[in-house]
Amino acid sequence: MRALVIDDSRAMRRIVTAILEGLGYEVRGAGHGREGLDVLDEGWIPELVCVDWNMPVMDGLQFVSAVRSNPSWRSITLMMVTSESEHTQIVRALAAGAHEYVIKPFTADAIRDKLALLGLLPQEVAL
Template sequence: MKALVIDDSRTMRRIVAGVLKNLGYDTLEAGDGQEALNVLESESDIALCCVDWNMPVMDGLTFVKEVRAQAQWRDITLMMVTTESEHGQIVRALAAGAHEYLIKPFTPEAIAQKLDFLGVLPAEEPV
């Protein structure tokens, strides 16, 4: 399964991508929402996007709305991974089409729990 990590911080992208790789995902990265839309246009099998809220060019909430407006991307799971912790912003993100919301800082276990709850953890390889 492929996951796209969208964050303007290269360090944060690498942290999230590392957690996702350990969970069995192949990962791609984008530095803002517009770059992420370009990746979605060129990659047809992305199952998960982990999206920061505050980014230049296109923020995470706008990205979520753009993805939800496109029928070809309706099956992509969207999880906000952000420092934005105000209840109203969480509600806005979920109302816009995000499936889950994870507040930074987080633990690898927290990501795994959210993805397990959503049913999008990659299947383990048979031994």
């Protein structure tokens, strides 16, 4: 399974990437939403995108809206991973088309639990 991790912090990309690779994902990274869209435009379509909210160039909410407006990317599951923890912001993200919302700081178990709920744990891990 493939995952795209979009976060302007390289440190956070490394952390999320390590968690997902530990679960068996093939992972690519991007530093902001525009870079993330470039990866999708290349034709590298992941099952999962983990996207931060506050980023330069294109933020996570704009990215989610852009992905949702393209029918050929409908199969992608979008999970926001962000320090934006106000209830109104969570509602906005879900309304824009995010499937799940993980608040930083998080643990590897929290990510795993969310993926299990979404049915996105690679089979050998889920067993």
